[in-house]
Amino acid sequence: MRRDIPPLAEVRRITEKKRDAWWTVLLVDPVATPLVRLTAMRTRITPNQITWGAFLLGLVSAACFAFGDWRWLIAGALVYHLSFILDCMDGKVARLTGQGSVFGAWLDFVFDRIRVALCGVALMAGQYDRTGDTVYIWLALAVVGLDTLRYINSLEIFKIRYNMRKQIKARVREARRAENSAEVAFMEDLLRNNPSADIEHDIRKTSNVSAAGSEAGSEPGSEPGSEQGSEEATDVSQKPQGQVIDLQQEFRHRFPVYLRMRSYLLRHRIRTHLVSGIEFQMGVFIVGPLLDAVIEATLVSGALLLVFELAIIYKLLLSTRDFTRTIDSFDRDEVATAA
Secondary structure, eight states: OOSOOOOHHHHHHHHSOSSBOHHIIIIIHHHHHHHHHHHHHHOOOOHHHHHHHHHHHHHHHHHHHHHOSHHHHHHHHHHHHHHHHHHHHHHHHHHHHTOOOHHHHHHHHHHHHHHHHHHHHHHHHHHHHHHOOTHHHHHHHHHHHHHHHHHHHHHHHHHHHHHHHHHHHHHHHHHHTTTTOOOOEEHHHHHHHOHHHHHHHHHHHHHHHHHHGGGGGGSOOOOTTOOSOSOOGGGTOSSOOSOEEOSOHHHHHHOTHHHHHHHHHHHTTBOSOOSSHHHHHHIIIIIHHHHTOHHHHHHHHHHHHHHHHHHHHHHHHHHHHHHHHHHHHHHHHHHHHHO
C-alpha cells in the first residue's frame, strides 16, 4: 500500500480538470476520483492497463448492443458507462502518479475512436435485426461520421489557433526585441491558470459591455478559446507577463449574455461546449438504449453536436478577424516607428 497518496481533496485538485464536460463533472468524477485514489494506493495498475480495461468493457458493451433486445440495450448502456468511467480514470491515475506517457495518450485516443465505431455499428445492427428498419443503417454511418468529424474539426481548429498565436508571438518578438520587453501573453492562458479571476472578469466585462460600445472591436483580438477582453493582465494574474493579446473580444462583444452563462458554468467546472463528443456518445449509447429510443436519441444528439460545432466554427471566424486586426496594428506601429 502506497503512503505517498494525498487525501481525497488533494487528489481532486490534482486529477480533475478545471473545465470539463458536464457529463464528466456530474456523473463520472464523483465516482472516478475516489476510485483513482484507491487504485493508486492499493494496486500497481498502470494508466495503460486501465485504458485496455476501458476498451475491453467497450467491446462487451458492443456485444450487448448487438443482441438488440431492450434488456440487452440496458445492459449495454450500463457497461458503456462503466467503460467511460475507466476511460476517465486512466488520465487521472497518470496525473496523480506521474506515469503519463505520449504512447498512453495515443492509445487512449485510438481506443476511444474504435470503441465508438464498434458500439455504433453494433447498436444499429442489433436494432436493424430487431426491426428491419433500414434507417438504422444510415444512423450507423451517421454515428461514425459525426464522431470522426468532431475530432477532425477539433484538430484543424487547434492548428489554426496555434498558427495565429505563433505568428503574433513572432511579430511581438520582432517588434520588442530592441526594447528587451517581456514576451506576449494570451488571455486564454492567463484565465486558464486563474479561473476564479476569470469569473470576476466576466461579470465586470458584462456589466461594462454596453458602455464599451464599438471601441472593443478596435483593440487587438483574442485567442480562440480565451474568454476575456484585453484589460490589464493584473485582472487575471498577479504578475503580468508583457503584452496581453485577446483574440475573442468580437465574439463576446456580439454575445454578452454568453459571459454570464459561462461564469455560472465555470463555477461548477463545466465548459461552455455543452454538447461535444462526450455528450454525443452518452446520448447515443446510454440515453437512447435506456429509453429504448435509439433513433430519437441519436438524431437529437447528432443535431446538437452539429449546432455546437458550427458555433465553434463561427467563433473561430470572429477570432480570425481579431487576429487580422492585431497583425494590422503591428504593421501600423512599424510604419509609425519608421516615420
